[in-house]
Amino acid sequence: MENFVYNGNPGRVIFGRGTIARLPEEAERLKARRILVLSTPEQAEQASAIARHMGSRAVATYSKAQMHTPVEVTADAMRYVEQHAIDALLSVGGGSTTGLGKAIAFRTDLPQIVVPTTYAGSEATPILGETESGRKVTKSDPRILPEVIVYDVDLTMTLPVSLSVTSGINAVAHAVEALYAKEANPIISLMAEEGITAIARALPRIHSNLGDEDARADALYGAWLCGVCLGSVGMALHHKLCHTLGGMFNLPHAQMHTAVLPHAIAYNADATPAAMARLGRALGAADPAAGIFDLAKGLGATMSLKDLGMSDGSVDAAVEQAMSNAYWNPRELEKRGLTDLLERAFRGDAPKTA
Template sequence: MENFVYNGNPGRVIFGHGTVARLPEEAERLRARRILVLSTPEQAGQAADIARHMGSSVVATYSKAQMHTPVEVTADAMRVVEEHAVDALLTIGGGSTTGLGKALAFRTDLPQIVVPTTYAGSEATPILGETEGGRKVTKSDPRILPEVIVYDVDLTMTLPVSLSVTSGINAVAHAVEALYAKEANPIISLMAEEGVGAIARALPLIYSNPKDEVARADALYGAWLCGVCLGSVGMALHHKLCHTLGGMFNLPHAQMHTAVLPHAVAYNADATPQAMARLSKALGVADAAAGLFDLANGLGAAMSLKDLGMPDDSVEVAVEQAMSNAYWNPRALEKRGLTDLLERAFRGEPPKAV
C-alpha cells in the first residue's frame, strides 16, 4: 500500500425519517438563541414550516439564496445577521441555500445547522464557491464546514424526479474526483465507491417510483458520503470546468454537473486506471464515462450545455478561463483536448476519450 494522509472533518450527522423534530435539541447543543433561517424564494414556505420546530429562537428569515452564491446576495444577508444579532444559522434547502449559509459562516464564524432537501452533498464540505464579476472562486476553511447536518428522508419524498436525477449525479461527481484526487487515500476511496454505488442504484428506482422510501434513503445516504469525499480531498478538472461555466454563464448547477461529468471522466480515464476500475465497479458497467452518460441520459437528464443556456461560440473563451488558474488534475490540461471535451458536452454527444 502506498503512503497516504487522511484528515477527517468534524461534524455531527442526524439521519433518518422525521429527524427535523430533533432540531430544537440540536440548537440547544449549540446554545443557539437567535437563529436566522435561510432558503431560496421557492422554498420559503417549506423552510417556514420546518422552522416552526424552533419556536421563538428564530429571530429572522432570509429567503433570497441564489445559485453559485453571488457575493451581493451574501452582503445583503449579512445586513440581516447584524440587524438581528444572529448567533446561529439554520439552512434549509439545496446547494444554493447551503452556499449562502457557508458564505455567512465564513464571514462571521456562526454555527450552522443544515437541513438538506436535495442530494447536493455540499453540506458535508468546508468548501465555498462564490461568484463575483462573472467568475466563481472557491475557498476552503474550517469556518465554512457546518456543525450539524439533519438529514430527513421525508423531506426528499417530493423532490421532482428530474431534479433528483441531476442532483444525484452532481453528488456522484464529488466522489468521482475524490477517487483520483492528489490527496486520495483508502478511506475516502471506500466512501466514494460506496456513495456512487448507493446513488447509482437509487436513481433508476426513484425514476420508476418517486415514492420509494428505500431508494430515497439510499440516495440521501450516498449524497452524504459523496459530500464527505469532496470535503476531504481536492478537486480536479470536472469541478474547475463547472465552476468556470457556472460563473461565466450562470448555468443551472446540478444539470451542468450532470452534462459535464461523463466528458471529464473520459478525459482523465487513461491517466487514472485504478480510479476508473473502482468507478466502473460502483456503477456496474464496463466503461465509467459511458456508464455515467447512459445513466443520466436514460433517466431523462439534459446532456447538452447548449440546452442549459450556454451561448454559441463560447467554448473557446471557457477553455481559456478554465486553464488560466487550473486545479490539479491527473492529466495535464491540453487546450485541444478540453475544447473537444466542451464541444461534445455543448452538443450533448456521448463522451469520447480525447
C-alpha cells in the first residue's frame, strides 16, 4: 500500500426518521439562543414549520437564498444577522441554502445546524463556492464546515423524481472526483464507492416509487458519504467546469452537474484506471462514463447544457475561463479535449469513451 494522508473533518451527524424533533437539544448543545433560519423562497413555508421545533430560539427568518451563492445575497443576509444579534444559523433545504449559511459562517464564525432536504451533500464539506461578477470562486476554511447535520429521511419523501435524480447524480460527482483526487486515500475511496453504490441503487427505485422509504434512506446516506468525500480531498476537472458554467451562465446546479459528469469521467478515464475500476463496480457498469450517462438519461434527466440554458457559441469562452487558474486534474487540461467535452455536453451527446 502506498503512503497516504487522511484528514477527518469534525462534525456531528444525526441520521434517521423523525430526527428534526432533536433540533432543540442540538441547539442547546451549541448554546444557541438567537437563531436565524435560512431557506430559498420556494422552501420558506417548510423552513418555518421546521423552525417551530426551535421555539423562541428562532428569532428571524431569511428566505432569499439563491443557487451559486451570489455575494450580494450574502451581504443582504448579513444585515439580518446584525439586526437580530444572531448567534447561530439553521439552514433548511438544498445546496443553495447550505451555501448561504456557509457564506455567513465564513464571515462570522457562527455555528451552523443544517437540515438537508435534497441529496446535495455540500452540508458535509468545509467548501464554499461564491459567485460575483459572473465568476464562481471556491474557498475552503474550518469556519465553513457546519457543526451539526440533521438528516431526516421523512423530509425527502416528497422530493420530486426529477430533482431526486439530478440531486443524487450531483452527490455522485463529489465521490467520483474524490476517487482520483490528488489527495485520494484508501479511507475516502471506501466511502466514495459505498456512497456511489447507495445512490445508484436508490435512484431507479425512487423513480419507480416516489415513496420508497428504504430507497430514500439509501439516497440520503449516500449523499452524506459523497459529501464527506468532497470535504476531505480536493476537486478536479468536473467541479472546475461546473463552477465555471454556473458562474458564467447561472445554470441550474444539480442539473448542470448531471449533464457534465459523464463527460468529465470520460476525459479522465485513461489516466485513472484504479478509480474507474471502483466507479464501474459501484455503478455495475463496464464503462463508468457511459454507465452514469445511461443511468441519468434513463431516469429522465436533461443531458444537454443547451437545454439547461447555456448560450450558443459560448463553449470557447467557458474553456478559456476553466483553464485559467485550473484545479489539479489527473489528466493534463488540453484546450482541444475540453472543447470537445463541452461541445458534447452542450448537445447532450453520449460521452466519448475509449
